[in-house]
Amino acid sequence: MNELRTLTFDAIVVGGGGAGMRAALQLAQSGLNTACVTKVFPTRSHTVSAQGGITCAIASADPDDDWRWHMYDTVKGSDYIGDQDAIEYMCSVGPQAVFELDHMGLPFSRTETGRIYQRPFGGQSKGPDNPTQAARTCAAADRTGHALLHTLYQANLKAGTTFLNEWFAVDLVKNEDGAVVGCIAICIETGETVYIKAKATVLATGGAGRIFASTTNALINTGDGMGMSLRAGVPAQDMEMWQFHPTGIAGAGTLVTEGCRGEGGYLINKDGERFMERYAPNSKDLAGRDVVARSMILEILGGRGCGPNGDYVYLKLDHLGEEVLLSRLPGICELSKTFAHADPVKEPIPVVPTCHYQMGGVATNIGGQALFPDKDGGHTIIDGLFACGEVACVSVHGANRLGGNSLLDLVVFGRAAGIQIEKQMREGYEAKDASEADIQRAMTRLNRLNGSSEGTAVAEVRKELQATMQLYFGVFRDGESMQKGLKLLGEIREKVENLYLDDKSHAFNTARIEALELQNLMEVAEATAIAAEVRKESRGAHARNDFADRDDENWLCHSVFFPADKTVGKRAVNFAPKTVEPFPPKIRTY
Amino acid sequence: MLVSVYRYNPETDDAPYMQDIHIDIPGGKDIMVLDLLHLLKEKDTSLGYRRSCREGVCGSDGMNMNGKNGLACITPLSAVVVDDKLVIRPLPGLPVIRDVVVDMSQFYKQYEKIKPFLINDTPAPTMERLQSPAERAELDGLYECILCACCTTACPSFWWNPDKFIGPSGLLQAYRFLADSRDTATHERLSELDDPFSVFRCHGIMNCVSVCPKGLNPTKAIGKIRNMLLQQAT
Numbered sequence: 113m114n115e116l117r118t119l120t121f122d123a124i125v126v127g128g129g130g131a132g133m134r135a136a137l138q139l140a141q142s143g144l145n146t147a148c149v150t151k152v153f154p155t156r157s158h159t160v161s162a163q164g165g166i167t168c169a170i171a172s173a174d175p176d177d178d179w180r181w182h183m184y185d186t187v188k189g190s191d192y193i194g195d196q197d198a199i200e201y202m203c204s205v206g207p208q209a210v211f212e213l214d215h216m217g218l219p220f221s222r223t224e225t226g227r228i229y230q231r232p233f234g235g236q237s238k239g240p241d242n243p244t245q246a247a248r249t250c251a252a253a254d255r256t257g258h259a260l261l262h263t264l265y266q267a268n269l270k271a272g273t274t275f276l277n278e279w280f281a282v283d284l285v286k287n288e289d290g291a292v293v294g295c296i297a298i299c300i301e302t303g304e305t306v307y308i309k310a311k312a313t314v315l316a317t318g319g320a321g322r323i324f325a326s327t328t329n330a331l332i333n334t335g336d337g338m339g340m341s342l343r344a345g346v347p348a349q350d351m352e353m354w355q356f357h358p359t360g361i362a363g364a365g366t367l368v369t370e371g372c373r374g375e376g377g378y379l380i381n382k383d384g385e386r387f388m389e390r391y392a393p394n395s396k397d398l399a400g401r402d403v404v405a406r407s408m409i410l411e412i413l414g415g416r417g418c419g420p421n422g423d424y425v426y427l428k429l430d431h432l433g434e435e436v437l438l439s440r441l442p443g444i445c446e447l448s449k450t451f452a453h454a455d456p457v458k459e460p461i462p463v464v465p466t467c468h469y470q471m472g473g474v475a476t477n478i479g480g481q482a483l484f485p486d487k488d489g490g491h492t493i494i495d496g497l498f499a500c501g502e503v504a505c506v507s508v509h510g511a512n513r514l515g516g517n518s519l520l521d522l523v524v525f526g527r528a529a530g531i532q533i534e535k536q537m538r539e540g541y542e543a544k545d546a547s548e549a550d551i552q553r554a555m556t557r558l559n560r561l562n563g564s565s566e567g568t569a570v571a572e573v574r575k576e577l578q579a580t581m582q583l584y585f586g587v588f589r590d591g592e593s594m595q596k597g598l599k600l601l602g603e604i605r606e607k608v609e610n611l612y613l614d615d616k617s618h619a620f621n622t623a624r625i626e627a628l629e630l631q632n633l634m635e636v637a638e639a640t641a642i643a644a645e646v647r648k649e650s651r652g653a654h655a656r657n658d659f660a661d662r663d664d665e666n667w668l669c670h671s672v673f674f675p676a677d678k679t680v681g682k683r684a685v686n687f688a689p690k691t692v693e694p695f696p697p698k699i700r701t702y
Numbered sequence: 703m704l705v706s707v708y709r710y711n712p713e714t715d716d717a718p719y720m721q722d723i724h725i726d727i728p729g730g731k732d733i734m735v736l737d738l739l740h741l742l743k744e745k746d747t748s749l750g751y752r753r754s755c756r757e758g759v760c761g762s763d764g765m766n767m768n769g770k771n772g773l774a775c776i777t778p779l780s781a782v783v784v785d786d787k788l789v790i791r792p793l794p795g796l797p798v799i800r801d802v803v804v805d806m807s808q809f810y811k812q813y814e815k816i817k818p819f820l821i822n823d824t825p826a827p828t829m830e831r832l833q834s835p836a837e838r839a840e841l842d843g844l845y846e847c848i849l850c851a852c853c854t855t856a857c858p859s860f861w862w863n864p865d866k867f868i869g870p871s872g873l874l875q876a877y878r879f880l881a882d883s884r885d886t887a888t889h890e891r892l893s894e895l896d897d898p899f900s901v902f903r904c905h906g907i908m909n910c911v912s913v914c915p916k917g918l919n920p921t922k923a924i925g926k927i928r929n930m931l932l933q934q935a936t
């Protein structure tokens with residue numbers, strides 16, 4: 113066996129999206145020898161598609177705004193399984209992290225006084241006793257993610273961060289102590305495989321929305337970090353919690369921001385009725401995303417859907433007027449014309465709930481350190497492994513994420529992971545070198561794929577996987593059909609383990625990458641399906657027909673999927689914020 | 703329809719060639735060029751192209767379709783196919799890595815050259831730096847650039863001097879920071895552009911404007927930089 117070339121860094125960040133680049137920036141500024149390993153050029157990462165904004169109590173729209181109100185909304189939005197210490201940290205540190213973005217040059221929209229423009233988003237209130245709609249989402253028109261991602265890339269250029277652009281991380285390397293000491297990665301351009309050695313490895317690989325057939329997610333959202341961590345034996349938390357965004361363009365799946373409803377747009381059924389008034393009398397179209405998505409499906413199932421097949425509803429915007437639409441929602445006007453052939457200035461946009469966001473992931477603490485939950489409800493810290501952003505489950509989103517909280521999560525916890533690593537390195541953190549056998553163990557999957565002489569084609573199995581997840585693990589779930597889905601997933605796994613890579617060339621071989629990505633999707637899909645079947649209640653995004661109510665007695669907790677034996681355990685939710693009284697679970701209405 | 707795709711694998715091909723493929727589009731639908739590429743790749747997995755967001759915001763899939771640069775994911779067949787034929791080639795003027803995947807190093811280098819980040823040496827306030835809506839409006843039409851390179855690789859001046867002429871995309875970004883009321887490095891930025899090549903190789907051909915998938919106008923931004931350079935010189 114040829115020995116691999118080794119590249120050595122203090123810390124590596126896998127993923128060049130918002131979380132990864134915020135972590136990389138922190139590390140580069142601290143003077144550590146850091147590389148950001150990213151399978152696409154950083155500005156092609158999925159953060160670029162975020163539209164509406166970044167929710168944070170910067171007190172621009174309302175000078176009396178309070179991060180504690182934002183915290184309350186987030187806890188309630190999470191259906192009470194978001195960890196309150198983490199939510200407290202995110203909401204209180206948030207303003208500083210957002211102002212830093214402005215100082216880096218993010219072109220936020222502005223108010224007349226020159227402050228950052230904030231718009232109303234779903235699930236926002238003015239505290240536990242005041243359900244008045246707040247306007248807390250900081251926006252750069254409807255291109256906030258694009259503006260944020262480019263700004264972070266620019267800040268990294270300024271800081272001199274090393275980027276390994278178009279490098280694909282394959283699997284984690286662990287030493288004899290079980291500490292993570294880097295990863296195997298492929299330089300996509302040349303096809304060279306190397307061992308990237310690092311004392312700290314940050315997973316910032318984003319979500320895996322591509323496990324579903326209909327998703328707002330980019331084609332690259334294949335859960336690579338989840339796949340790597342699950343194969344390394346790391347348990348995954350709350351994997352049954354997938355957010356279906358109410359407004360994906362019917363057919364195409366492309367996202368239409370919640371900001372449309374924040375600016376005054378609303379959903380109508382085939383009778384022209386503003387149906388959210390029935391489901392959420394107070395917040396209406398700005399109820400939690402899970403609530404709106406379910407209401408839309410119920411309208412469609414009730415025969416009140418629009419279009420020839422009655423399989424979507426309409427998002428009406430034309431009453432806002434051309435001027436508002438072109439200044440506040442220019443990107444949406446463009447997308448709608450391209451993908452729905454509808455000009456929002458004149459006609460409504462056909463929309464359906466579409467898979468959007470993975471609330472679960474690698475359990476971490478506030479410093480981004482990956483945790484290994486055990487079966488007794490305790491946990492240990494995994495040396496050398498960190499996670500932040502969508503791949504992580506810190507958990508600030510619990511069972512349902514509020515709009516605008518993902519971008520805040522990225523910058524707050526990307527930054528926090530960087531700070532934590534810097535601290536550990538200063539304190540002299542060391543890890544034993546990986547042995548040749550340790551490295552070869554991490555090469556197993558790639559070697560098998562490269563040696564394949566027969567098997568199934570990637571595109572075919574991928575479609576099968578996505579269709580299965582869509583059908584059996586979508587907005588509404590029930591035990592019987594999930595059992596069916598699980599059986600099918602078992603058959604699909606066999607094919608995924610035996611993929612045939614017919615093109616074994618080196619230079620920019622995207623067939624190899626797609627095969628490796630499919631294997632990652634499989635890991636995520638399996639964890640999702642097993643956890644979903646086990647959680648016998650309805651909470652947040654997890655809605656079961658056979659267990660329609662929330663069950664706080666048995667399920668006010670995180671689920672933990674253990675990859676070693678494919679079982680599911682429980683882990684306590686944190687109800688101990690440091691500076692405020694905890695918010696106790698209440699019935700969740702909007 | 704007939705698709706003619708530029709193919710080149712450095713490991714097996716001595717030279718690039720055009721591969722002609724006849725394909726029926728399922729249901730005769732007006733799909734995007736990227737969807738067409740997916741169909742081709744299902745049949746021949748060795749076909750290489752970049753893609754990510756599939757909605758025109760990430761800038762991965764810039765390519766040349768029937769002679770015009772654009773993003774494959776937001777270009778419907780109906781907009782480019784002529785006589786039932788589509789020729790797909792890599793963006794012109796950059797080295798080809800494989801098939802329609804080009805080496806964008808030169809393009810990124812020109813972007814980095816203009817210091818594409820905010821410079822402000824005054825101490826940052828504890829909140830945001832204030833900016834009026836009118837000042838912020840100066841950035842509209844500039845910050846939206848997705849670095850897809852459609853404009854720069856459509857520019858004959860860049861083809862001629864890729865190492866010395868910044869190119870439309872880089873210059874659009876140069877002006878994005880010159881125009882930002884929060885940036886204090888105007889003089890320094892202009893001085894670094896003040897040579898015969900960086901800006902002045904633009905001959906107003908305006909290919910950049912006609913191909914920009916985001917509807918931006920680099921030529922106009924370049925004109926503004928010229929004016930600023932002239933003003934600084936007097």
